[in-house]
Amino acid sequence: xxxxxxxxQRATLRYPYSGEVKAHELPSYGPSKxxxxxxxxxxxxxxxxxxxxxxxxAVKPSSLVRCEIRFSDLPATIPVLSQxxxxxxxxxxxxxxxxxxxxx
Numbered sequence: 857x858x859x860x861x862x863x864x865q866r867a868t869l870r871y872p873y874s875g876e877v878k879a880h881e882l883p884s885y886g887p888s889k890x891x892x893x894x895x896x897x898x899x900x901x902x903x904x905x906x907x908x909x910x911x912x913x914a915v916k917p918s919s920l921v922r923c924e925i926r927f928s929d930l931p932a933t934i935p936v937l938s939q940x941x942x943x944x945x946x947x948x949x950x951x952x953x954x955x956x957x958x959x960x
Contacts, residue, residue, distance in 0.1 A: 867905060868903040868904050868905045869903060870901040870902065870903045870908070871901060871902055871903065872900070872901050873899050873900075873901055873902045873907075874898060874899065874900075875898070875899045875902075875925060875926055875927055875928060876896075876897075876898060876899075876925075876926040877895075877896070877897050877898070877899055877907075877909055877923050877924065877925050877926070878894045878895070878896055878923070878924045878926075878933075879894060879895040879897065879909070879911075879915075879921045879922065879923045879924070879938075880892070880894055880895070880921060880922045881895065881915050881916070881919055881920075881921050882919070882920040882921060882922060884919065884920075895911050895913045895915060895921070896911065896912075896913075897909040897910055897911030897912075897913075897954070898910045898911075899925065900953065904958075905957060905958060906938060906941070906955065906956050906957040906958050907925075907938075907956050907958075908953060908954070908955055908956070909953070909954045909955075909956060910951055910952070910953055910954075911951065911952050911954060912950065912951055912952070913952065914943060914945070914952045914954075915940050915943065915952075915954060916940065917940050917941070917942065917943060918939065918940060918941075919939070919940050920937065920938070920939055920940075920959070921937075921938055921939075921940060921956065922935065922936075922937055923935070923936045923937075923938055923956065936958055936960075937958070937959045937960050938956040938957055938958050938959055939956065939957050939959055940954060940955070940956060941955040941956065941957045942954075942955040943955070
């Protein structure tokens with residue numbers, strides 16, 4: 857059976873974008889007493905279904921994250937709830953590319 861590329865699996869078109877994101881990984885069950893530092897990153901591309909984030913921190917696949925997307929021409933951030941769909945580490949830069957799907 858032939859494998860499909862990630863681009864073939866996407867339901868919506870991605871658009872290149874460079875913006876800042878601050879994300880907080882949410883606990884999987886109940887309130888968490890451990891406060892993790894926020895995940896800072898740059899948006900690589902975005903669509904109506906999600907975004908690709910470049911960060912120096914990894915997150916667990918399938919985890920929920922609360923993101924605050926900053927658009928350069930807006931004074932406010934846009935809050936979104938998303939789920940980690942995939943993660944890839946670039947050994948040359950030690951950065952992580954993270955695929956996030958918008959939940960709401």
